[in-house]
Amino acid sequence: MFLRVDKLQIDLPAPKRQDPNAAAALQELLGGKYGEMSTLGNYMFQSFNFRSKSKLRPFYSLVAAITAEELGHVELVSNGVAMLNNGPDDANDDEDGGADISDAPFEDMKDIRLAAAFLSGGGGAMPVNSNGHSWNNDFITTTGNVVLDLLHNFHLECGARLHKLRVYETLTDPTGREVCGYLLVRGSVHAHAYALALKKITGVEIEKMLPTPNIPLGNISECQKYLEEGSHRRLYTFSPDDYREMAGIWSNGEVALPDDPPGELEIVEGMPEGGKIHQLTGVPSAFTPDYAPEEMFEIATKLYKASR
Numbered sequence: 001m002f003l004r005v006d007k008l009q010i011d012l013p014a015p016k017r018q019d020p021n022a023a024a025a026l027q028e029l030l031g032g033k034y035g036e037m038s039t040l041g042n043y044m045f046q047s048f049n050f051r052s053k054s055k056l057r058p059f060y061s062l063v064a065a066i067t068a069e070e071l072g073h074v075e076l077v078s079n080g081v082a083m084l085n086n087g088p089d090d091a092n093d094d095e096d097g098g099a100d101i102s103d104a105p106f107e108d109m110k111d112i113r114l115a116a117a118f119l120s121g122g123g124g125a126m127p128v129n130s131n132g133h134s135w136n137n138d139f140i141t142t143t144g145n146v147v148l149d150l151l152h153n154f155h156l157e158c159g160a161r162l163h164k165l166r167v168y169e170t171l172t173d174p175t176g177r178e179v180c181g182y183l184l185v186r187g188s189v190h191a192h193a194y195a196l197a198l199k200k201i202t203g204v205e206i207e208k209m210l211p212t213p214n215i216p217l218g219n220i221s222e223c224q225k226y227l228e229e230g231s232h233r234r235l236y237t238f239s240p241d242d243y244r245e246m247a248g249i250w251s252n253g254e255v256a257l258p259d260d261p262p263g264e265l266e267i268v269e270g271m272p273e274g275g276k277i278h279q280l281t282g283v284p285s286a287f288t289p290d291y292a293p294e295e296m297f298e299i300a301t302k303l304y305k306a307s308r
Contacts, residue, residue: 002068002071003238003239003240005271005274006277007274007275007276007277008072008075008076008079008274008275008276008277009069009072009073009075009076009182009271009272009274009275010076010178010182010272010274010275011275011276012076012079012080012083012175012178012179012275012278013174013175013178014083014088014089014175014278015083015084015086015087015088015173015174015175016088016173016174017087017088017173018084018085018086018087018088019084019087019173020084020085020109020112020113020114020117020118020123021112021113022084022170022171022172022173022176023080023081023082023084023085023114023117023125023176024112024113024114024117024130024132025130025167025170025171025176026077026080026081026084026130026167026171026176026179027081027114027125027126027128027129027130027132028129028130028163028167029077029163029164029167029179029180029183030074030077030078030081030125030126030127030128030129030135031126031127031128031129031133031134031135032129032130032135032163033129033136033139033159033163034156034159034160034162034163035077035129035135035160035163036070036073036074036076036077036183037074037127037135037139038135038139038140038156038160039070039073039156039157039160039190040067040070040071040073040074041137041139041140042139042140042141042142042152042153042156043063043064043066043067043070043153044067044070044071045140045142046063046141046142046149046153047060047063047064047067049142049144050063050064050146051144051146056146057245058197058200058245058246058247058248058249059146059150059197059201059249060245061237061242061243061244061245061246062193062194062197062235062243062246062249062250063149063153064242064243065235065236065237065238065239065243065246066190066193066235068238068239069186069190069236069238072238072271073183073186076179076182076183077125077179077183078124078125079125079277079278080175080176080178080179081117081124081125082123082124082125082278082280083175083278083280084173084175084176085117085118085123085124085125086123086280086281086283089279089280089281090281094281094282094293094297100285101285105285106118106285106286113130113131113132114128114130114132116132118286122283122286122288123280123283123286123288146201147198147201147202150194150197150198150201151194151198153190153194154191154194154195154198154206157187157188157190157191157194158191158209158210158212158213160183160187161184161187161188161191161211161212161213162213164180164183164184164187165180165184165213165215167180168180168181168184168220168222177222178222180222181220181221181222181223181226182222182223182226184217184220184223185217185223185226185227185231185232186231188210188211188217188232188257188260189231189232189233189234189235191210191211191212192207192210192257192265193235193246193249193250195207195209195210196249196250196254197249200248200249207257210257211257211259216259216260217232217259217260218259218260227260227261228261230261230263230266231272232256232257232260232261233256233260233263233264233265233266234265234266234267234268235250235265235266235267235268236267236268236269236270236271236272237267237268237269237270238270238271239269239270240269240270244267244269246267247267250265250266250267251264251265251266251267
């Protein structure tokens with residue numbers, strides 16, 4: 001089962017301006033070949049299909065716990081996309097009454113890269129890549145062979161690292177760059193974890209291949225606070241009681257990668273402290289949440305009071 005908490009894994013800074021083309025670039029980290037939909041799908045179905053769970057518990061626990069984190073990464077990128085698509089909030093956006101729709105309020109949207117983000121998605125995120133191509137189920141590998149699956153996961157995380165770096169280098173807005181900076185740190189953790197898991201089984205010191213690509217996180221300003229707080233040394237169980245067995249792989253005297261701040265690796269029971277979820281305001285001219293928002297707000301207020 002999955003436990004859902006009404007937070008993002010980190011706080012995201014508000015966008016400086018509406019930038020739907022930047023949002024389109026960030027979509028690559030959601031629905032691209034090495035995006036969060038792919039890492040989630042791989043680890044989730046590998047954990048569902050995992051053979052000999054009780055006998056291979058540390059390896060199963062590792063894949064299962066990272067699955068839960070990846071679900072939060074999908075949520076994080078999706079929020080970043082929506083924030084960039086919509087721009088800074090305006091206190092007047094949740095206006096009473098319907099807006100004037102006769103004067104082409106979305107004229108500019110016809111020229112953006114992913115017009116469907118507005119025409120179909122109302123400015124939200126979708127499981128597509130930066131060109132609007134749907135995320136592909138063929139990106140999932142789940143063979144039942146634990147070594148092959150872990151090796152695939154290591155490749156996937158290294159590919160995602162390059163993926164995130166390239167997207168980061170296209171963006172100037174702090175919202176998108178923060179998403180990339182955090183995911184670069186956590187993606188390095190996952191690559192390191194799968195490398196250590198492979199070493200335990202095969203004896204091959206695959207972690208010596210890291211970082212791949214060879215760009216230290218210390219060169220990226222948005223990674224700094226996550227390195228300083230030790231995020232590069234932590235794996236979370238994302239569970240109140242389960243998946244602690246992965247400590248035999250991740251902690252157990254293992255230390256951070258040479259290019260990162262030093263320290264022993266650690267398992268944290270539960271999840272990160274997290275940050276607030278950005279609240280997108282309504283756009284009556286796009287019928288989001290609908291043409292007469294004041295009526296819906298009144299109904300929701302009554303329901304909220306009744307729940308207390």
